[in-house]
Amino acid sequence: CHRATTTTTTTSHLPSKHRFSRKGEIFHQLYLAKRKEKNVSSKLRTATNASSIPLNRPREVAIPCLLLRVKYLPPRARVSCYGEMGANISQLERDIGADQFPPNEHYFGLVNFGNTCYSNSVLQALYFCRPFREKVLEYKAKNKRTKETLLSCLADLFYSIATQKKKVGSIAPKKFIARLRKEKEEFDNYMQQDAHEFLNFLINHINEIILAERNQAKGGAAAGGTTTSKNGHAGTATPSLNHLLNGCGTGDNGTQQPQEPTWVHEIFQGILTSETRCLNCETVSSKDENFFDLQVDVDQNTSITHCLRCFSNTETLCSDNKFKCDNCCSYQEAQKRMRVKKLPMILALHLKRFKYMEQYNRHIKVSHRVVFPLELRLFNTVSS
Incomplete structure (x- = not known):
């Protein structure tokens, strides 16, 4: 990140003839140098105080990098890691300069609702996986009147970030966390959770929602039958991970029927x-x-x-x-x-x-x- 450095020149560094023969000019130069140093320091202090970072340290805030972007040039893979920025950093954005941010990109931190860092870090990584983000935003555009699901809440969160006027800031994923706690009993508390378990649950659950809505659109019964979740709404029964990975569902005669892969399979x-x-x-x-x-x-x-x-x-x-x-x-x-x-x-x-x-x-x-x-x-x- 941008770091401002200033150097103060004292009269002892000047030749003696300049020190005594040009007192007024030297004093004026020193005054301007100190004034400039004070202005730069105050700007930097304002920016760093907003994000709680010491003045003598560069801004380096990183989240666990779970997802790697893979090029279609095997066996090479592209790695992407993205940081989470603080809340009140519009001043920092101005100090760094708008030209330093990629166009049509937003960097928003997620508010912690009591040990929800496990989900925030995964959501940050997923948001910056462009194929996944584009599919989620496309889902929101096509399903404007859908009932509330974990996927619809995720789409609303991604849309809120993508349509922000500011480049940096923070946003509270309150709706998503509330829905997550309804869908999964293990996450309905304020304890620390495993980020990998959350990622697996989220990816599998999104795939189930897509398959259920696809079957409803075709007029058939939802794959795997229906169950009643703890909030009383009818939902899709959770298939085993092997069924999800193999892309198979259960037919009317109990045999395994191949299912058309979803965009979750295509990406991950x-x-x-x-x-x-x-x-x-x-x-x-x-x-x-x-x-x-x-x-x-x-x-x-x-x-x-x-x-x-x-x-x-x-x-x-x-x-x-x-x-x-x-x-x-x-x-x-x-x-x-x-x-x-x-x-x-x-x-x-x-x-x-x-x-x-x-x-x-x-x-x-x-x-x-x-x-x-x-x-x-x-x-x-x-x-x-």
Whole structure:
């Protein structure tokens, strides 16, 4: 960010002949320099006080980066991280300059309603995923008279941010949080929650709403039947995650029927390939599975690139964990690894920051710093 620096010149730095022969002019220059320094300092102090940042520190406010923008040039991925700005920073906007902000972009912080930072950080990341934001805003434009759902509340929140006259500021997601607490009992409190669990719930729930409204538009019964939520309204029964990932629903005869993918699948769904090589007959078997996010372990002094490399490390299956080889018709030692077969448009990474420690008999938080580049090259793809 823009940082103002000033230098004060004293008369002791001037040659003696100038110090005594041009007293009036030197005094005038010093007066103007100090006055200029005072004005710049007051502007900077006003801007930083509004956002509670010390004068001697640059403005660096970051949120957990969960979502990565992936280019259609595999195996490269584009990383985006966005910060959350404070409430009263119109002065800061003027000090930085309007030309420093991208056109048609807004940077608004979300008000915390008692430990709702888990949802605010995810919503910030989702808002700056343009394909997702465009689909949500498109949904609002097409469904102006729809009943209140979590998706409609999210669309209203995104629309409120996108139509703000100011470039920066803050907004209260009160309506969205209220609806979230009605939809999910685990979130109906003021306790800290897991951001990854919230992201999974939100993505799955949005997909269910889209499928239910699509079936209603076709005149058919809602997929999965209907249930009554705790607020008394009829809603769609929550299908399992496997059904969502595989894009399958239940037909009239109880068989699995393939469903047309939604824009949630188009944005977030990728394909993993699990490769297993029998160490006895050298036969390699592979199995594909869909995913919405990748969960990677976090080590000390690591980076996103290293985490993804470790995700695809070869694992040896032995002892009680042997692999049943169809070619050998028996359990054999084998080597297994996971690789990315198809990258999603938006790659969501879950950094596993909780690890079970036997000496403490509990889970502890792993607070190691994880470095990530602006452009991420993936080496664990099938084509690598």
